[in-house]
Amino acid sequence: MAKDQTPFGGGPGNVDPREVLQELWRDLGRARHATGWILLGIVGISLAVSSYAQVEPDEVGVITRLGRFTTTVEPGPHFRLPFGIDQIIKVPVQRQLKAEFGFRTENTADRTTYAATSQDMTRESVMLTGDLNVAVVDWIVQYKIKDPYKYLFKVKNVESMLRDISEASMRAVVGDHSVNEVLTTGRQQVADEAKLALQELADRYETGVDIQQVVLQDVNPPDPVKPSFNAVNEAIQEKERAINEAYAELNRVIPRAKGEAEETLQAAQGYAIDRVNRAKGEANRFASIRTEYTKAPDVTRRRMYLEAVQKVLKQAGPKVISDESQKGVTPLLHMEGIALTPAVSAGTAEKALGGDKSQ
Amino acid sequence: MKSSGIALVGLGLLLLLAWSGTYTLTENEQAVMTRFGEPVGEPISSPGLHLKMPFADTVNRFDKRWLDWRGDPNQIPTKDKKYIWVDTFGRWRIVEPLRFFQRLRDERNAQSRLDDIIDGETRNAIASFPLIDAVRTSNRAFDDDEYMAKAEGDAAEEPVSIGRDRLTRQIRDRAAAVVREFGVELVDVQVRRINYVDEVQLKVFERMISERRRIAERSRSEGAGRAAEIRGQRERELKSIRSEAYRKAQETTGRADAEAAAIYSDAFGKDVEFYQFLTTLEAYPTAIDRSTSLFLSTDSEFYRYLKSSQK
Numbered sequence A: 001m002a003k004d005q006t007p008f009g010g011g012p013g014n015v016d017p018r019e020v021l022q023e024l025w026r027d028l029g030r031a032r033h034a035t036g037w038i039l040l041g042i043v044g045i046s047l048a049v050s051s052y053a054q055v056e057p058d059e060v061g062v063i064t065r066l067g068r069f070t071t072t073v074e075p076g077p078h079f080r081l082p083f084g085i086d087q088i089i090k091v092p093v094q095r096q097l098k099a100e101f102g103f104r105t106e107n108t109a110d111r112t113t114y115a116a117t118s119q120d121m122t123r124e125s126v127m128l129t130g131d132l133n134v135a136v137v138d139w140i141v142q143y144k145i146k147d148p149y150k151y152l153f154k155v156k157n158v159e160s161m162l163r164d165i166s167e168a169s170m171r172a173v174v175g176d177h178s179v180n181e182v183l184t185t186g187r188q189q190v191a192d193e194a195k196l197a198l199q200e201l202a203d204r205y206e207t208g209v210d211i212q213q214v215v216l217q218d219v220n221p222p223d224p225v226k227p228s229f230n231a232v233n234e235a236i237q238e239k240e241r242a243i244n245e246a247y248a249e250l251n252r253v254i255p256r257a258k259g260e261a262e263e264t265l266q267a268a269q270g271y272a273i274d275r276v277n278r279a280k281g282e283a284n285r286f287a288s289i290r291t292e293y294t295k296a297p298d299v300t301r302r303r304m305y306l307e308a309v310q311k312v313l314k315q316a317g318p319k320v321i322s323d324e325s326q327k328g329v330t331p332l333l334h335m336e337g338i339a340l341t342p343a344v345s346a347g348t349a350e351k352a353l354g355g356d357k358s359q
Numbered sequence B: 001m002k003s004s005g006i007a008l009v010g011l012g013l014l015l016l017l018a019w020s021g022t023y024t025l026t027e028n029e030q031a032v033m034t035r036f037g038e039p040v041g042e043p044i045s046s047p048g049l050h051l052k053m054p055f056a057d058t059v060n061r062f063d064k065r066w067l068d069w070r071g072d073p074n075q076i077p078t079k080d081k082k083y084i085w086v087d088t089f090g091r092w093r094i095v096e097p098l099r100f101f102q103r104l105r106d107e108r109n110a111q112s113r114l115d116d117i118i119d120g121e122t123r124n125a126i127a128s129f130p131l132i133d134a135v136r137t138s139n140r141a142f143d144d145d146e147y148m149a150k151a152e153g154d155a156a157e158e159p160v161s162i163g164r165d166r167l168t169r170q171i172r173d174r175a176a177a178v179v180r181e182f183g184v185e186l187v188d189v190q191v192r193r194i195n196y197v198d199e200v201q202l203k204v205f206e207r208m209i210s211e212r213r214r215i216a217e218r219s220r221s222e223g224a225g226r227a228a229e230i231r232g233q234r235e236r237e238l239k240s241i242r243s244e245a246y247r248k249a250q251e252t253t254g255r256a257d258a259e260a261a262a263i264y265s266d267a268f269g270k271d272v273e274f275y276q277f278l279t280t281l282e283a284y285p286t287a288i289d290r291s292t293s294l295f296l297s298t299d300s301e302f303y304r305y306l307k308s309s310q311k
Helices: A002-009 A017-051 A119-125 A148-153 A158-174 A179-185 A187-204 A223-295 A297-315 A342-358 B002-021 B097-103 B107-127 B131-135 B163-182 B198-268 B272-287
Strands: A052-055 A060-065 A068-073 A076-079 A086-091 A097-101 A105-107 A126-128 A134-145 A209-220 A319-322 B022-025 B029-035 B038-044 B048-051 B057-063 B067-070 B074-077 B083-094 B184-196 B294-297
Touching: A017 A052, A052 A060, A052 A086, A060 A148, A068 A148, A086 A148, A097 A158, A119 A126, A119 A134, A126 A158, A126 B184, A134 A158, A134 A179, A134 A187, A134 B198, A158 A187, A158 A209, A158 B067, A158 B083, A158 B184, A179 A187, A179 A209, A187 A209, A187 B184, A223 A297, A223 B198, A223 B272, A297 B272, B002 B022, B022 B029, B029 B097, B038 B097, B057 B083, B057 B097, B067 B107, B074 B107, B083 B107, B083 B131, B083 B163, B083 B198, B097 B163, B107 B163, B107 B184, B131 B163, B131 B184, B163 B184, B184 B198
Parallel strands: A319 B294
Antiparallel strands: A052 A076, A060 A068, A060 A086, A097 A134, A126 A134, A134 A209, B022 B048, B029 B038, B029 B057, B067 B083, B074 B083, B083 B184
């Protein structure tokens, strides 16, 4: 009240302070009227703004009243108590979230590019295998928020915790596999086991996160060792090649030999058939001839003999016929003079004659 | 007018009182009340609106959530004298805020105490077991190809005696017992990373390279061995196929010869003399040709009639 009086209190007492006050109050009232409306407008707008919230389709809204969790709300428009009494925290429960280890995707706009590997990323991916070797494993973890309450209120720095437990569980699993399994045959198994281990840890720490997938990306031996791993692969190829070549040679030779063997067998069978048939034929012929022969042995015998001799003499060379009873030179008989050239026949005859003479 | 002014002031005072006499806790907070510095009442952990003595009481808020602790990567020798970097992390929370408040005051202090305690226990645990126990969890056999597996005569790897899980649990148990008196519950200590220190790493790489070289040589030699084996098999099969064919051919022809002989002897045996006669007669034309000279006697059956027609 004293403040109100001071500006006017300096003058003589002709002014009634009460009137002044009333006048002031009226002025104030008018002013208040205008600013009141403005104030009311501001209050109204801020009321509207702070009591309306919109939850996007891939989110749920977690509502806390004076700090206490009350409910979660589905996507759509929502009203709440204004002025920070009700807080709404939007959690993307439908969104597939991803954490990368050992590499970082930098840009997925038109072509995926990766950030240059830093010292820290290398540390993420270098790990010891169960046979105390070293492997470099890059992997990703895909997860969804399944429990927004836990996700928000149970753990401080959920994201960094997830990274920690991902690294720990991946290393625990890789630590129980040999470098060879991690690099080749056991990849899927490693990923599966890591997923289980990670989910278990995530549940134990009440992160409210559902691990969807653990996918191994590049799995390599450390750079200095890479060439020797490649050398092993080459050696394996070489081994396969040596074996294949040997088999090729085998396949080239054996079927042919089998064919040749079959040829020999067939030929032998042919010979056998031939031999037996001939024998049978000859035997039958002999039997037939003999049957006739036995009917008239003497005549047949003579006939056969004479026929044979005729045939022989017809084709034989020079012939000398001697008569034992004459004890001398037998007159020469050219049975087949026409068949011999005179010189030869004469020569042979003379020779024969001479030979005979010398006896 | 005076009354409205007083009302305004009263309202202001009331608001101030309400402001000072209440406080809210969020879902992730808990609090210890102190009145002029002296703790009063039980710690409060339920979220929402609470009352307190205006102006006199102070709310000391603490986190109720799982908090993370990250160890300093440490160079530690294992029991088998291998130097490794061990990087650990842990999860803890404030379970007795009052005690925590009294002993440690705030999280930053707590972190540094946890550093001392857990790092120490980690060092102890790692140093009292061989490296394999910090790396492996179980003694599961590796599912390696035969030529990938260790060659015979290799130094057998030490079996896992307690394994990674139990090793970290041991660190956790020992450290947890110590930090309990700070009102802190340590739920887990995990090894995030283990790595060889650089000098050891070089040695390990060398070993890996020689190991790979050995595997490569073995594979190559196995290839050559298998190839030789296949060549031998080829030779064997070849010999067996050919000799078998020869044997069968001989048997077949032999049987045929025998059969033929039987047929001949069967047929000809009935009249040996006639057989000889016939065969001899048949043999003459083939045995005698133009180059053969014959000395014949008129005594012969054929020529006898040259001399005489007598019977």
